[in-house]
Amino acid sequence: xxxxxxxxxxxxxxxxxxxxSTVSRALNGYxxxxxxxxxRVQESADDAGYKLISERKKRLTPTNxxxxxxxxxSLDISSPFLGQFLRGATAALRRRxxxxxxxxxxxxxxxLKVYNYLIAEGRVEGFILTRxxxxxxxxxxxxxRDVPFVCFGRDQSGGHYAWHDIDxxxxxxxxVQYLAERNHTExxxxxxxxxxxxxxxxxxxxxEALRHHGLKAREDRIINAGLTASDGxxxxxxxxxxxxxxxxxxxxxxxxxxxxxxxIRDAGHVPGKDVSVxxxxxxxxxxxxxxxxxxxxxxxxxxxxxxxxMFLAILDGTTPEILQRxxxxxxxxxxxxxxxxxxxKA
Numbered sequence: 107x108x109x110x111x112x113x114x115x116x117x118x119x120x121x122x123x124x125x126x127s128t129v130s131r132a133l134n135g136y137x138x139x140x141x142x143x144x145x146r147v148q149e150s151a152d153d154a155g156y157k158l159i160s161e162r163k164k165r166l167t168p169t170n171x172x173x174x175x176x177x178x179x180s181l182d183i184s185s186p187f188l189g190q191f192l193r194g195a196t197a198a199l200r201r202r203x204x205x206x207x208x209x210x211x212x213x214x215x216x217x218l219k220v221y222n223y224l225i226a227e228g229r230v231e232g233f234i235l236t237r238x239x240x241x242x243x244x245x246x247x248x249x250x251r252d253v254p255f256v257c258f259g260r261d262q263s264g265g266h267y268a269w270h271d272i273d274x275x276x277x278x279x280x281x282v283q284y285l286a287e288r289n290h291t292e293x294x295x296x297x298x299x300x301x302x303x304x305x306x307x308x309x310x311x312x313x314e315a316l317r318h319h320g321l322k323a324r325e326d327r328i329i330n331a332g333l334t335a336s337d338g339x340x341x342x343x344x345x346x347x348x349x350x351x352x353x354x355x356x357x358x359x360x361x362x363x364x365x366x367x368x369x370i371r372d373a374g375h376v377p378g379k380d381v382s383v384x385x386x387x388x389x390x391x392x393x394x395x396x397x398x399x400x401x402x403x404x405x406x407x408x409x410x411x412x413x414x415x416m417f418l419a420i421l422d423g424t425t426p427e428i429l430q431r432x433x434x435x436x437x438x439x440x441x442x443x444x445x446x447x448x449x450x451k452a
Contacts, residue, residue: 122150130252170203172417173230175244176210177217177237186389187406191258194410195234202418206234218247225253231421234258234413238269240303256417256429258409261303268420268429270413274304274386275311277402277435278356281384282315284437285354289446290382294327294352296341296362305330308358327352331362338365339372346373346381353381353446360385360392363399367442382443386435397441404435 119129124147132139132147139147174195176188196206207230211217221244224230232254235244240262248255249267257269278295285293295312297305313323326348331341338357345352346369357363363385367377375381378397385392388403416429 118147118150118154122146125250130250169228169231171205171207171230172199172414173207173209173221173224173233174236175217175220175224175233176208177214178210178212186391187387190406191236191410191413194407194412195414196410198411198414199418204418206414214243218243221247225251232256232417234417238303239301240306242303254417254420254426256413256420256426258413259302259304260430262306264430266427268416268426270409270416270431271304271433272404272409273432273434274358275307277386277437278308278311279315280402280437281356282312282319282321284384285356285382285443286319286321288382288444290354291321291446292327292350292352292354293321294329294345294355296329296331296338296355296357296366298330298333298358298362300330305358312356333359333361335361335365335368338362339369340365342366342369343373346370346375351381354443355381355383357383357385360387360389360399360401363401363442364391364395367395367397367399378442378444382446384443388436388438392438393440395442400440400443401438402435403438404433409433 115130115133119125122129124143128139128143129147132144133151174192192206192208199206207224209220209224211220221233233244233248235242235255235257236259238245238257238259238261242261245255245257245261245265245267255267257267258271260269260271282293293316295309297309299305309328312328316323327345329341329344331337338361341362342355342365345355355363355366357366363383366383370377370381370383377383383399385399385401386404387406388401392399392401412431416431419429420426
């Protein structure tokens with residue numbers, strides 16, 4: 107192999123017909139790589155005069171910092187979830203004298219550049235990821251670069267990495283059951299952006315739960331609304347103006363539910379009496395809505411603490427796959443969802 111060009115993990119992978127991830131794992135001594143593949147990779151690297159200076163070796167001098175890159179399209183920096191999550195994560199990290207470095211970007215492509223920059227500069231020892239997509243390029247990047255990370259949520263594969271997730275799909279099934287038992291037959295689902303994996307899981311659960319209760323899933327009642335109260339209000343307004351409006355609306359986020367209740371009142375109806383609403387997240391303002399919002403609590407602060415502790419466990423040598431953990435959201439019954447009555451004017 108010629109050594110006239112700069113040899114990298116990627117060039118070794120091309121010459122060997124292997125993936126960059128496989129070459130990286132072979133050079134770093136991962137046990138899931140066969141002895142024969144490890145031998146081939148090492149011989150090729152030796153022939154090319156390649157000296158391993160991987161992200162793992164760069165971290166021999168620890169930075170005592172963990173990165174969290176917020177993509178503004180998917181998570182408002184002012185959202186209650188983020189504040190609670192950060193409080194839990196920073197408390198857990200502080201006990202081990204680690205800091206949390208938070209950066210923000212406008213979109214997915216820019217985010218990958220930020221990850222690469224923070225890795226190249228040795229600013230962090232790894233990352234915490236939130237708002238996981240069904241197919242998430244951040245997971246692919248960090249796996250390929252051999253950089254430790256933990257996800258709050260999981261992708262479509264739920265693969266060989268550490269994640270902590272809340273079973274949002276189970277919460278949807280419970281919501282449908284709760285409403286069906288109260289004589290609701292016309293249900294709608296307001297969702298966050300479709301690329302987020304929990305959205306896919308919740309929609310599948312919604313359809314399955316409707317079938318289980320002998321109810322029909324209408325496509326015009328499943329809306330990818332967005333993330334904000336304004337998004338929820340706009341989507342709910344569309345639903346209420348249809349020829350056959352729903353009597354109950356299930357929302358992926360409390361912010362969407364708050365917007366939906368505003369639209370219900372604006373249409374001359376009473377939330378909880380005429381049209382029931384169920385949220386998800388139990389944001390701090392949800393108990394003080396009018397009416398108080400029926401929702402599911404995921405304890406975002408606890409989630410932040412657990413995710414941070416999982417990351418520290420990886421740094422201590424724990425295999426990431428064995429750290430995968432699922433929790434269930436707690437149903438919080440309030441006044442925004444009730445037994446079905448006729449839709450009447452306020």
